[in-house]
Amino acid sequence: MKVVVNSLFIVMLMALFPAMAGAQQLFGDEENCLMCHKHRRMARIDEKGERRNYYLREHAFGASIHGKVPCRGCHTSIKELPHKDVKPVDCTVECHLKAPFSRERFSHKWAVKLFKESVHAPKPDEPEWAVKSKPDCKYCHYEPSYKRPPGLPSQAYERCKNCHQEEEVARALEHVTHRLRVKTSRSPLEIVELCSKNCHEDRSLMEKFKVNPKAPVAVETYKETLHYRVNQFGFGKGADCIDCHAPLTFHDIRKSTDPQSHLYKDVRYKACRQEGCHPEATQKIAAIDTHIAKGKGLNPALHYAELVMLAITVGTLIALISLTTLESFARWRNRDARILRWKRRPQPLPVEEIKGVISEVKTEVKDDGKK
Amino acid sequence: MMEKNDKAIKYLGKIKNLHRYVDMNPKGDYKRYSVHIRITHFLTILTFVVAISTGLPIYFHNADWARAVNAAMGGIEITRIIHRVNAVTFILNMVYHLIVILAGTVYKIMRREFDYRRTMIPGLKDMADALDDMLYFLGFRDSRPRMDKFGYKQKFHYFAIGWGNSWLVISGLCFWVPHIMVQVLPYPEVTFNFLRLMHAEESILATLVIVFWHLVNVHIAPGRFPMQWLFLTGRIARDYQLEEHFLEYERLVKSGEAECEEYKLIKKALETKEVNEG
Numbered sequence: 001m002k003v004v005v006n007s008l009f010i011v012m013l014m015a016l017f018p019a020m021a022g023a024q025q026l027f028g029d030e031e032n033c034l035m036c037h038k039h040r041r042m043a044r045i046d047e048k049g050e051r052r053n054y055y056l057r058e059h060a061f062g063a064s065i066h067g068k069v070p071c072r073g074c075h076t077s078i079k080e081l082p083h084k085d086v087k088p089v090d091c092t093v094e095c096h097l098k099a100p101f102s103r104e105r106f107s108h109k110w111a112v113k114l115f116k117e118s119v120h121a122p123k124p125d126e127p128e129w130a131v132k133s134k135p136d137c138k139y140c141h142y143e144p145s146y147k148r149p150p151g152l153p154s155q156a157y158e159r160c161k162n163c164h165q166e167e168e169v170a171r172a173l174e175h176v177t178h179r180l181r182v183k184t185s186r187s188p189l190e191i192v193e194l195c196s197k198n199c200h201e202d203r204s205l206m207e208k209f210k211v212n213p214k215a216p217v218a219v220e221t222y223k224e225t226l227h228y229r230v231n232q233f234g235f236g237k238g239a240d241c242i243d244c245h246a247p248l249t250f251h252d253i254r255k256s257t258d259p260q261s262h263l264y265k266d267v268r269y270k271a272c273r274q275e276g277c278h279p280e281a282t283q284k285i286a287a288i289d290t291h292i293a294k295g296k297g298l299n300p301a302l303h304y305a306e307l308v309m310l311a312i313t314v315g316t317l318i319a320l321i322s323l324t325t326l327e328s329f330a331r332w333r334n335r336d337a338r339i340l341r342w343k344r345r346p347q348p349l350p351v352e353e354i355k356g357v358i359s360e361v362k363t364e365v366k367d368d369g370k371k
Numbered sequence: 372m373m374e375k376n377d378k379a380i381k382y383l384g385k386i387k388n389l390h391r392y393v394d395m396n397p398k399g400d401y402k403r404y405s406v407h408i409r410i411t412h413f414l415t416i417l418t419f420v421v422a423i424s425t426g427l428p429i430y431f432h433n434a435d436w437a438r439a440v441n442a443a444m445g446g447i448e449i450t451r452i453i454h455r456v457n458a459v460t461f462i463l464n465m466v467y468h469l470i471v472i473l474a475g476t477v478y479k480i481m482r483r484e485f486d487y488r489r490t491m492i493p494g495l496k497d498m499a500d501a502l503d504d505m506l507y508f509l510g511f512r513d514s515r516p517r518m519d520k521f522g523y524k525q526k527f528h529y530f531a532i533g534w535g536n537s538w539l540v541i542s543g544l545c546f547w548v549p550h551i552m553v554q555v556l557p558y559p560e561v562t563f564n565f566l567r568l569m570h571a572e573e574s575i576l577a578t579l580v581i582v583f584w585h586l587v588n589v590h591i592a593p594g595r596f597p598m599q600w601l602f603l604t605g606r607i608a609r610d611y612q613l614e615e616h617f618l619e620y621e622r623l624v625k626s627g628e629a630e631c632e633e634y635k636l637i638k639k640a641l642e643t644k645e646v647n648e649g
Contacts, residue, residue: 226546229432235448284553287560292567305565309572316576320583328592330508335391336614337594344594344610347391354640357385357633364381 033071034058036082065175069095091137112137114251119211133205140194152177184250188231188240192222195241211255214293221291239277244290247271379634383624386633387514390613393632399599399606401620401629403520407471409605411464415532418461423578425454430571458543465536489520489619493530497523517617524615528584535577542570 036042037056046052061067072078073095077087092109115121115137122131157170164170186194196219200206206216214221222228222241230238246253247262247270254261262271265287272281293299294306331337335347386392404412428437429450441447479485501523503516521529545552545566553559556566590598599608612620613632623629 229447233432233447235446278550280550282550282553284559285550288549288553288563289560292564301561302565302568306568306572309569309576313572313576313579317579317583320580320587324583324587324592326505326508328587330510332593333510334507336388337592340596341594341599342397342597344395346394349392349636349640349643350386351640351643353386354637357382358637358641360385361381 029058030070031072031081065178068171069097073097108137111249111251114249118251118253119255120253130209133199135199150181152181184242188238188243191240191242192219192228192231195219212257213298214291217293217295217298218291221293224292225290227290237276243274243277244271247274379631380625382633382637383621383631384517384617384633386636389617389632389636390610392636393609393613395609395611396606397600397608399601399604400609401607401612401623402605403601403607403612404605405471405475406605407467407475409602411468411471412602414460414464414467418457418464419577419581421453421457422461422574425450425457426574429454455547458540458547461536462540465540489622491521491526491529493523493526497526515614517621518615520616520619522615524584524588528580531580531584532577535573535580538566538569538573539577542566542573546570 034056037054038058040055042054044052044054066074074089074093075086076090076093092107092112094105094107094109097106098104120134122134152174156173160169160173184191200215201219203216206218209215225238227238227240230236231240242250242253244263252260252262256263256265256268258264259266262268266283269281269283269286272278272286278285289299292302294302296303337344424440425444428440428444429447431437432441432447441450444450444453476485476490496519500516500518503512504523506512507515545556545563549563553563556562589595594610599611601607601611607616609632620629620632624631
């Protein structure tokens with residue numbers, strides 16, 4: 001009731017300022033929703049005591065990918081004005097846009113269908129904690145800055161104008177070529193952060209899901225790879241999470257043991273072979289573990305190899321230090337060397353030893369003579 | 372000359388710890404290394420220093436010091452390029468050395484001059500020498516063992532480097548040309564990541580050997596500091612030769628290439644009062 005009264009009050013307030021109410025048509029707002037929603041302070045405290053903001057930045061939203069969709073294209077539960085509480089948006093709804101060369105209205109339902117088959121969709125028999133920790137559409141598609149990818153070269157639009165006078169055609173072209181120009185608006189590092197933060201980097205959570213023994217360390221092991229380092233240092237494009245786990249449609253991330261997965265052992269090399277990656281990749285190279293798991297349980301061979309190498313290194317270090325220390329002290333003590341090299345002088349002759357040698361050689365000579 | 376040497380040879384090896392009493396030329400007295408070995412050694416120094424100073428900042432790329440080094444080189448991508456150019460030089464140097472060793476051996480065999488005792492081939496004598504040396508250092512012997520042209524230290528070091536370098540080249544290629552290496556290596560899914568691990572481990576091991584064995588033995592140990600000019604002139608100082616390569620000295624004296632130091636010492640001693648009185 002409170003909401004209705006509030007909304008009514010605002011509508012009446014707007015009526016007093018007709019100039020403001022005539023909003024600029026930055027996006028498909030035929031029903032003039034902006035009359036109310038363009039006001040920055042349009043907000044309320046909801047039943048849970050949280051502040052809900054209903055202000056819409058028309059410039060930003062108008063420039064976004066959904067800028068041409070009428071409000072009620074998504075917010076379908078609104079039937080009257082002023083409206084009551086709205087239901088959360090269902091992305092599978094058929095909005096008012098009609099895809100060219102198609103009789104269907106546009107909908108995200110195909111993407112949602114793929115997503116529902118993926119590992120990230122909640123399953124009916126799953127406990128509540130599991131459902132809660134899984135992402136919904138907006139978890140990944142939340143884009144508060146409404147960043148847009150770089151546009152097409154201006155020549156592309158100039159050619160459109162040969163037949164189409166309206167600027168909207170150029171915009172449609174930009175829209176449909178969006179995914180050809182960039183795979184996603186997020187940078188590889190942003191993708192990694194999106195998947196890691198509060199989710200895949202949380203070891204205990206991943207262990208609870210029991211995907212496979214390597215899953216809890218997936219982020220750590222990825223950050224050891226050259227793929228990540230190339231992204232980290234920004235000298236080229238290294239594979240991020242979705243490049244390999246969802247190379248084509250993004251939504252169909254499956255377990256690698258699932259034959260339909262892009263990373264199933266027999267077809268994995270195709271993911272490596274993507275354009276701009278490793279066109280020469282073969283089954284053999286794809287068989288090599290990318291997330292190099294270390295640790296006794298995960299990769300015993302590598303674990304023990306590392307231990308052996310550590311033992312050899314430490315052993316060599318101890319042996320060499322003790323040998324050279326022993327030799328240095330002994331050379332010093334035995335008068336083999338006491339001084340710097342450039343100050344070296346021969347030691348005094350060992351008179352007694354030389355006397356002995358002379359007499360020994362003389363007897364030898366005498367012995368030879370006897371023979 | 373031969374007659375004189377015949378007379379002198381009788382005294383060969385009669386004076387213990389001869390190296391203490393002889394004089395030496397800082398530029399070197401006895402021929403030891405050919406120009407090829409000196410070039411190889413020089414290239415080894417160069418490639419080793421560059422390999423370590425670019426490899427460590429690549430491996431520890433997240434450490435603050437590594438970031439500074441990488442930034443100084445113009446970014447980690449430049450450090451990688453330097454590391455790989457250096458790797459090519461390193462491999463060519465190894466090939467050069469193998470050719471020199473093989474060609475030199477064939478040449479010596481053809482001239483019937485080949486003597487395995489003057490080579491790096493390890494034998495039981497080296498183990499005995501190492502033991503005797505330890506006993507001398509501990510005070511149980513009164514002189515060092517008589518070692519050949521290459522003592523147990525040189526042989527250990529040589530094979531340690533040969534072994535380490537081979538691993539480094541193979542494992543380094545796994546980073547550089549993985550698609551070729553998977554075709555060459557047996558069981559790449561097992562060996563590949565192991566080799567990649569080995570690259571860092573082996574290089575750290577090699578660095579330790581260089582620092583605690585070569586650097587100490589050749590530059591820091593008493594009487595060795597700071598260095599001799601052997602690496603430039605190819606000639607070894609007399610005290611070195613007599614102390615650590617006595618058998619090679621003996622060989623040179625017997626062939627008439629070097630004078631007998633014992634004979635010289637005794638002649639010098641006979642001129643002094645004390646010996647004459649006796």
